Amino acid sequence: MTEQTKALIEKGEMLPLMEEFYTIQGEGYHTGTAAYFIRVGGCDVGCHWCDVKESWDANLHPPTLTNTIVNNAKKHGNTVVITGGEPLMWSMDYITKELQKNKIRTHIETSGAYSFSGQWDWFCLSPKRTKLPLEEVYKEADELKMIIYNNDDFKFAEEHAAKVSDKCELFLQPEWSKRDKMTPKIVDYVMENPKWKISLQTHKYLNIP
Ligand SMILES: C[S@@+](CC[C@H](N)C(=O)[O-])C[C@H]1O[C@@H](n2cnc3c(N)ncnc32)[C@H](O)[C@@H]1O
Ligand SMILES: Nc1nc2[nH]cc(C(=O)O)c2c(=O)[nH]1
Ligand code: SF4
Numbered sequence: 738m739t740e741q742t743k744a745l746i747e748k749g750e751m752l753p754l755m756e757e758f759y760t761i762q763g764e765g766y767h768t769g770t771a772a773y774f775i776r777v778g779g780c781d782v783g784c785h786w787c788d789v790k791e792s793w794d795a796n797l798h799p800p801t802l803t804n805t806i807v808n809n810a811k812k813h814g815n816t817v818v819i820t821g822g823e824p825l826m827w828s829m830d831y832i833t834k835e836l837q838k839n840k841i842r843t844h845i846e847t848s849g850a851y852s853f854s855g856q857w858d859w860f861c862l863s864p865k866r867t868k869l870p871l872e873e874v875y876k877e878a879d880e881l882k883m884i885i886y887n888n889d890d891f892k893f894a895e896e897h898a899a900k901v902s903d904k905c906e907l908f909l910q911p912e913w914s915k916r917d918k919m920t921p922k923i924v925d926y927v928m929e930n931p932k933w934k935i936s937l938q939t940h941k942y943l944n945i946p
């Protein structure tokens with residue numbers, strides 16, 4: 738990688754882009770609404786059940802001019818979801834400013850394990866055991882989305898619910914490979930603890946990206 742590319746990545750004016758696609762938000766609070774997804778490469782959080790392990794190695798994803806990504810996003814709807822990989826590994830200040838200048842709403846999907854950057858209209862925090870969120874990010878969360886892989890994850894979910902603001906929406910989402918076993922348990926849990934809602938990965942049921 739050239740020194741110039743490194744400098745542009747440092748400033749957030751380039752990002753390692755894995756893929757970008759226009760689809761329907763499948764998960765969480767905005768489920769069912771059209772959004773342009775920007776998937777940035779690079780993640781070292783290491784969830785063993787991660788559904789995009791191909792994103793982990795940033796070197797496999799070409800550094801791409803952020804202006805080009807923003808121009809593509811402008812062609813599709815009024816909301817962008819920046820995901821990954823772990824988007825907060827990179828400075829999100831430049832891309833979110835440019836998107837908002839173009840009247841595009843900025844949403845993020847993040848583990849919160851890296852320092853906060855960017856200007857967000859919607860911040861979805863999904864904490865992971867292997868690399869916990871930084872304390873500074875809890876107050877940013879509009880939505881807390883906890884993945885339920887086993888019974889211990891309900892307790893883990895409550896520990897994080899205690900750290901977010903009162904206005905934060907709370908979701909429990911079954912880990913995909915355990916959905917048959919854990920979804921009925923989530924249903925019971927939500928009925929007993931109605932501050933939570935259930936989130937399903939509806940795009941996988943719909944066979945869309
Ligand atoms: C692939 S991650 C990328 C963003 C960020 N690294 C994160 O984990 O929030 C996007 C969302 O998918 C969720 N996710 C990943 N693998 C999953 C799986 N096997 N089952 C259910 N949700 C999953 C994550 O928890 C996160 O909310
Ligand atoms: N349709 C759709 N909705 C999503 N919500 C969060 C996703 C992600 O991978 O971050 C995702 C995704 O990959 N596809
Ligand atoms: S933090 Fe997100 S991208 Fe990284 S391994 Fe976990 S689910 Fe996958």
Ligand SMILES: [Mg+2]
Nearest residue numbers: 788789820946
């Ligand atoms: Mg996904």
